[in-house]
Amino acid sequence: MPSDHSPGLSRQIGLFQATAINMSQMCGIGPFVTIPLMVAAFGGPQAVIGWIAGAVLALVDGLVWAELGASLPGSGGTYVYLREAFQYRTGRLMPFLFVWTAMLFIPLIMSTGVQGMVQYLAYLWPGITTGQGDLVGVGVMALVFLLLWGKVANIGKITVAMWAVMILSVVAVILAAFTHFHPSMAFSWPAHAVELTHGSFWLGFASGLTIGIYDYLGYNTAAYLGAEVKNPGRVLPRAIIFSILAIMGIYLLLQIGVLGVVPWHDMLDPNNVASQSVASAVMEKTLGKGAADVVTVLILVTAFASVFTGLLGGSRVPYDAARDRLFFRSFAKLHPRHGFPVAGLITMCVITTAAFLLARHVGASAAHPPLAVLITLLTTVMVIVQALAQIAAVTVLRKRQPHLARPYRMVLYPLPSVVAGIGWLVIYGYADKANPGVHPIEWSLGWVVLGLAVYLVWSRVERVWPFGAKEIREQYLVEQQAEPAAAS
Template identity: 35%
Template sequence: MTNSTPPSSDQNSPTPEQALPRRLTLLQGTALNMIDMVGIGPFVVLPLVIKTLGGPHFLWAWILGAVVSIIDAFIWAELGAAFPQAGGSYNFLKISYGEQRWGRLLSFLYVWQTLIQAPLVVASGAIGFAQYASYLIPLEEWQRKAVSGGIVLVIIVLLYRKIDSIGKIGLVMWGAVLLTLGWIIVGGLSNARIPLATTFEGMSSVSGGLLATGLGHASVKTIYCYLGYYNVCHLGSEIKQPARNIPASMFISIVGIAGLYLLMNISVVSVVPWQIAQNSDFIVSTFVETLYGPGAARLATVLVLLVAFSSLFAVLLGYSRVPYAAAADGQFFPIFARLHPTRQFPYVSLLFLGGLGFLFSLLFRLGDVITAILAMRILIQFIGQAIGLLMLHNRRANTTFPFRMPLYPLPVLLAISVWLFIYFSTGIAFMTSGLIVIGIGTGAFLVSSAIRKRWPFTTT
């Protein structure tokens, strides 16, 4: 059941539901989710997680990331199945908190944050791509920046086309993801050199202090590697049979990726001791070189780069629909509502976010970007969305929700608690930066509302 949206302030701009054709299948939606989730992240983060926990307990961080994702996916599934519109969280927040009052503020803040954090996500993948590329060819700092910026430009060119063509490209890239992870898993488990009993000795004895400190910090990085399971919600108005396919694609993606991540970690440390793996900048290349030699390691590095490239493709595709949805709804600058005259995709939104991603890829470092991305999202998007779903259940009949989570509202309350734990684990600096972005966005909303004479400056 979808909600009708107010007419756009730009009379020439159709609503997202009218303009974007439903052409993506369950398989294509799942593929786009999974290539969004598996970018450069797990290949760069794996050593960092081991170092953070300092021993075999690192698997708990990956398990916690999967659990958090599944719990949160119940919230996305209910909202995505009920309101399958372009923009995902923009519409969920607006509908949950009321389209004329607080929902306008929350949805505005989400779009405001998207203009910053979406290009940061693109930049993180591009920076990681350039970092791994330096295994093949040693690169100086300016050369790395040239590679990261150039890869963003290539992604923009590939996305400048119809959505049905993009779905087919996504399936090809999904194949590359499965091939890369499959090679790592099968190669390591079939050529194990270190007994797993030795590697994971003492894993079950996790102290409370470890859970409260090291596990929290490590989980910030593993959750970053799971983000993207909800990408299909941003493409809600382009998914066939959304009430069924949106929830299904998310749970299939999370379970599949969680299994691959756990097997990949086990495979790597069965060949490369975790004491060595934690200090490797190119853990996959080191792993393959140990098994098969330098030539195979170079091939593996190429596959990792292809996976990172595929993830950037899915990320920019999904986020380009968010400013478009807000603009088509009359709540953002009308220029973002423009569709390509013949290919029917939001080209202004794509070019704007891609352009900022290009700029950010030249300015920032990977480590800080990963933590900043998560700290910026948690309060408005994840916690705000969870509270909004509780409010919706109090106002609307159960028939509004084609998908219902089990044991409601327990998963929602668990999600809020865990997201707060992760938020505090990001540290004071990143927590503060997230609050600053929210504060500036609130000021921008108030100025815009005053100029346009809208709530809270009018009761109409």
């Protein structure tokens, strides 16, 4: 396998840039569409508990990413960590399964952006039907596909523009909310809002934790660019922690501000605009319909841009793995003229479109809206092959490669790993109960089992374990040991 330290990559991303990259991925359309879902999960303004719980899980899981990213600072993130940790017993199985799973959870994340667009479009188009919403979503995906079917230039400028529009939208809603803020609405919790001995509270907590961690996803983005980060042992851990704390502050201000303007009961009424377009409802109540229309358009732009950039980056995941001989060779082929990965782009656009349509018609209901279904499915799929596997990878690598340089070592190890593992298991264990009729656990297990079957076919063709010898290659440990000799 070729080195992750490609000669075409240089370490130019500093702490500020890495933190901004993380934050730009964490805060897209997510908070604008999940506030009503969080209120519904907890049954009142105590929904702030969900944002705090999500931040805690993000922080402890972020420490897992911090140790792995600092000690294995290559391009690829998770698949590099799983490749290095699990090569001793299962060869290329774990990185293959990660890419296989990413082929599903990345499109699921992008489909939430498409669903968010349809929800907010309903504010500008009040009479939109389910069928018309389906056509809009498919049309959005067709446009994204056409725009990506070519050489995409100035992606950095597009990302900065998206970030600016998102920040403008968030700041506008927060300022509008706190200029018309009513503390009694935001802080008057219903009787028995928090009953730790009651099963319904923990069911709501698990649903809220799922929504919360979905909104924080992206704190690991800079780790995927590890080969381009300056001084990764110092920068990556700080970028992860700083971005989580900053986004937590933004989310709490947004959640509390919205609850101080819009009655939380309105967010539970599927016929009320606050349940679908809560930011638009805040702007209309505070600054009028014109301001609400403007912010709605900005949110639509943010959602479209997040889907566009997400699929642009996501389509490269199977390409990078295939180029490293860890996935199907067909995904390593580039367009002969424009140089983009054809198979990855087509596959992810198709899965995104299918996920959007299926969530709107299979398992979705007033109790489980399409967005909630998509969020549950994507987080459940991630748990086994990414979240829990990485937690295990920290311990495996400490035992298998004890002399590997670790510029950052997890504080209070292994406590953060244990807490993160418990958090992810809570999300996974309650997934079916919180979404009756959707069966997210069964879907996730089915996808992994299918991936195992596909891996057996692929490994036989490629003649790798279990149909060939294991390739034990402690890349980073070897490079570390070679540095003193090179220096002398």
